[in-house]
Amino acid sequence: NAGVTQTPKFRILKIGQSMTLQCTQDMNHNYMYWYRQDPGMGLKLIYYSVGAGITDKGEVPNGYNVSRSTTEDFPLRLELAAPSQTSVYFCASSYGDRPSIYNSPLHFGNGTRLTVT
Amino acid sequence: RKEVEQDPGPFNVPEGATVAFNCTYSNSASQSFFWYRQDCRKEPKLLMSVYSSGNEDGRFTAQLNRASQYISLLIRDSKLSDSATYLCVGYGSSNTGKLIFGQGTTLQVKP
Numbered sequence: 001n002a003g004v005t006q007t008p009k010f011r012i013l014k015i016g017q018s019m020t021l022q023c024t025q026d027m028n029h030n031y032m033y034w035y036r037q038d039p040g041m042g043l044k045l046i047y048y049s050v051g052a053g054i055t056d057k058g059e060v061p062n063g064y065n066v067s068r069s070t071t072e073d074f075p076l077r078l079e080l081a082a083p084s085q086t087s088v089y090f091c092a093s094s095y096g097d098r099p100s101i102y103n104s105p106l107h108f109g110n111g112t113r114l115t116v117t
Numbered sequence: 118r119k120e121v122e123q124d125p126g127p128f129n130v131p132e133g134a135t136v137a138f139n140c141t142y143s144n145s146a147s148q149s150f151f152w153y154r155q156d157c158r159k160e161p162k163l164l165m166s167v168y169s170s171g172n173e174d175g176r177f178t179a180q181l182n183r184a185s186q187y188i189s190l191l192i193r194d195s196k197l198s199d200s201a202t203y204l205c206v207g208y209g210s211s212n213t214g215k216l217i218f219g220q221g222t223t224l225q226v227k228p
Contacts, residue, residue: 031214033216035218037158039158041220042123042204042218042219042220042221043161043204043218044218045209045215045216045217045218048214048215048216050214056215058209058215059209059217088158090160090161094216096214102148102149102168103149103208103214103216105151105163105166106151106153106161106163106206106216108160108161108162109160110159110160111158111159111160
């Protein structure tokens with residue numbers, strides 16, 4: 001059982017380049033999340049999705065885009081990479097009821113370590 | 118007020134000590150809370166789920182105080198291996214699945 005799979009594990013980007021961080025889950029979870037974690041800091045929510053075709057902004061969405069065309073996949077797009085986007089990115093999924101007063105725990109991928117220079 | 122807030126610590130305690138962390142939340146309608154443990158910026162690992170008044174698992178006890186809008190994590194008989202960052206998770210301001218992390222509380226257990 002793979003759970004949540006993130007690719008790539010590591011990436012170095014030059015300023016202004018673009019890339020897509022991939023995230024897929026095989027647990028049929030309806031909710032998916034992207035978080036970033038800067039050194040010595042907590043996890044900040046970038047975007048989240050409560051189901052295919054539905055996405056919403058989190059705490060720090062600027063500079064990122066997402067899509068959710070299927071239940072399994074939730075890619076995160078960086079269009080114009082900036083040094084401030086150097087971070088560790090975690091994708092997570094869970095089961096949630098709507099309206100969401102109940103969530104199962106978050107299942108995390110292993111993270112993508114991104115450096116922008 | 119932050120949606121989910123923790124005292125970042127660090128908490129430095131000797132082996133065998135009892136230590137408690139608090140986490141406050143702003144969304145009074147929240148029904149689900151979680152405590153996660155994170156080591157060295159690896160992915161967070163679930164420690165406990167809190168759906169009602171509390172939960173207990175061995176040396177770990179989580180309690181939910183709805184009136185004061187906080188959840189606590191109590192660790193009894195601390196072990197060296199408990200040294201980690203403990204993350205609290207709760208809902209953001211809207212009831213739409215927006216799960217927010219507190220900034221984490223660092224625990225260092227010393228021999």
